[in-house]
Amino acid sequence: MNLKHIILFLLLMLCPIGMAAQSTITRHKPKPAVTKHKPAAKPKAKPAPRRNSTHHSSGTNSTSSTNSTSSTSSISSTSSTTGLSAELNKLINNMVYVSSGTFTMGGTSEQGSDAYNDEKPTHSVTLSSYYICKYEVTQALWRAVMGSNPSNFKGDNLPVENVSWYDCQTFINRLNSYTGRNFRLPTEAEWEFAARGGNYSRHYKYSGSNYISDVGWYDDNSGNRSFPVGTKQANELGLFDMSGNVYEWCSDWYGSYSSYSQNDPTGATSGSYRVRRGGGWGNFARGGRLSYRGSCAPDGRSSNLGLRLVLSQL
Numbered sequence: 001m002n003l004k005h006i007i008l009f010l011l012l013m014l015c016p017i018g019m020a021a022q023s024t025i026t027r028h029k030p031k032p033a034v035t036k037h038k039p040a041a042k043p044k045a046k047p048a049p050r051r052n053s054t055h056h057s058s059g060t061n062s063t064s065s066t067n068s069t070s071s072t073s074s075i076s077s078t079s080s081t082t083g084l085s086a087e088l089n090k091l092i093n094n095m096v097y098v099s100s101g102t103f104t105m106g107g108t109s110e111q112g113s114d115a116y117n118d119e120k121p122t123h124s125v126t127l128s129s130y131y132i133c134k135y136e137v138t139q140a141l142w143r144a145v146m147g148s149n150p151s152n153f154k155g156d157n158l159p160v161e162n163v164s165w166y167d168c169q170t171f172i173n174r175l176n177s178y179t180g181r182n183f184r185l186p187t188e189a190e191w192e193f194a195a196r197g198g199n200y201s202r203h204y205k206y207s208g209s210n211y212i213s214d215v216g217w218y219d220d221n222s223g224n225r226s227f228p229v230g231t232k233q234a235n236e237l238g239l240f241d242m243s244g245n246v247y248e249w250c251s252d253w254y255g256s257y258s259s260y261s262q263n264d265p266t267g268a269t270s271g272s273y274r275v276r277r278g279g280g281w282g283n284f285a286r287g288g289r290l291s292y293r294g295s296c297a298p299d300g301r302s303s304n305l306g307l308r309l310v311l312s313q314l
Contacts, residue, residue: 080144087144088179095131095311096237098190101199102126105192106257107291110205119291124261125189131311132186132194134239135229136160136246137171145175152303157228159246159306165274165298168249168307175309185251186310188275188293189265195243195278195290197236205289207242207278208235212285216244222281226303242278243288246306247296250275254295273297280304 106122107115140156142163143149150162163171172183186194195207208215214233217226222244230240242248252267252275267275273295279288282304286292296305 084144087141091141094134095314096134096239098130098132098194098198100127100129103193103196105189110203111289111291114286114289115291118293121257121259123257123259125265126263127189127193128264130190131314133309136241136248137307137309138229142171146171153226158226159229161246161303161306162301163306164301165249181311183309183311185249185307187266188250188252190310191250191277192290194237194239200236202236207290208233212243212288216288217281218244218279218283218285218288226281244279246280246304247276247294248278249307250277276305
């Protein structure tokens with residue numbers, strides 16, 4: 001066998017071995033790994049900036065409180081305006097006309113021995129026409145105008161009390177700014193003429209009767225307190241409580257009487273005390289007489305002292 005044949009033989013012998021080896025290699029060759037790509041993670045939402053819950057709550061409450069206060073204030077203001085308007089209308093409607101006339105002022109005969117020295121001498125007084133309220137100023141009216149109620153005994157229809165003469169001036173000035181009118185306190189002469197019934201006077205001892213229990217609250221029937229205005233009998237002009245319930249401030253300084261006839265007198269030109277008239281719930285019957293004169297320092301206050309309003313013209 002020549003060399004060519006030997007080489008060929010060897011190649012033939014080696015061929016199956018190579019194929020077997022190739023097969024073995026192929027069978028055991030690991031499969032290529034399949035890389036699964038994970039889906040990209042969704043971006044997380046950024047957390048909202050943390051709010052200071054206390055501050056936020058406070059801010060909300062503050063706004064709510066402000067709105068609530070504003071709303072309440074508006075309602076209160078509307079209510080106050082409505083209340084004031086109603087009270088002013090009542091006041092105007094309750095003004096009674098007192099026609100001009102002449103009367104004898106002071107301790108006249110029907111007052112008998114009850115008259116004090118300062119009620120004399122009697123004297124003739126002529127007055128121009130005016131208007132006077134049929135009721136004492138109520139606490140409802142005072143509060144509507146002033147926004148407060150200084151009274152000791154509380155009640156809308158009770159007479160206002162615990163008011164000084166100066167307090168009354170403040171009240172009247174404010175009342176006039178609201179109404180455009182010129183309310184004022186009555187002069188002592190105007191008060192007495194109206195209490196006597198004006199030109200319709202029947203010459204009673206008290207305002208509207210010879211028996212104070214018919215027309216007034218005083219120490220024997222009051223139980224030591226004031227009563228709603230207008231609950232007793234009216235006088236000849238339709239005025240209530242001019243004897244009893246509470247005293248009423250007049251505009252005059254307290255001074256001595258003169259025997260001279262007078263026209264529209266306004267009292268003494270100066271003094272230390274202002275006149276108060278009509279008696280009150282804490283006084284004897286003698287203090288509720290038509291000619292009885294009381295006095296008080298203008299800064300004095302009492303739960304037995306209030307006021308009544310007059311107008312020279314409506």
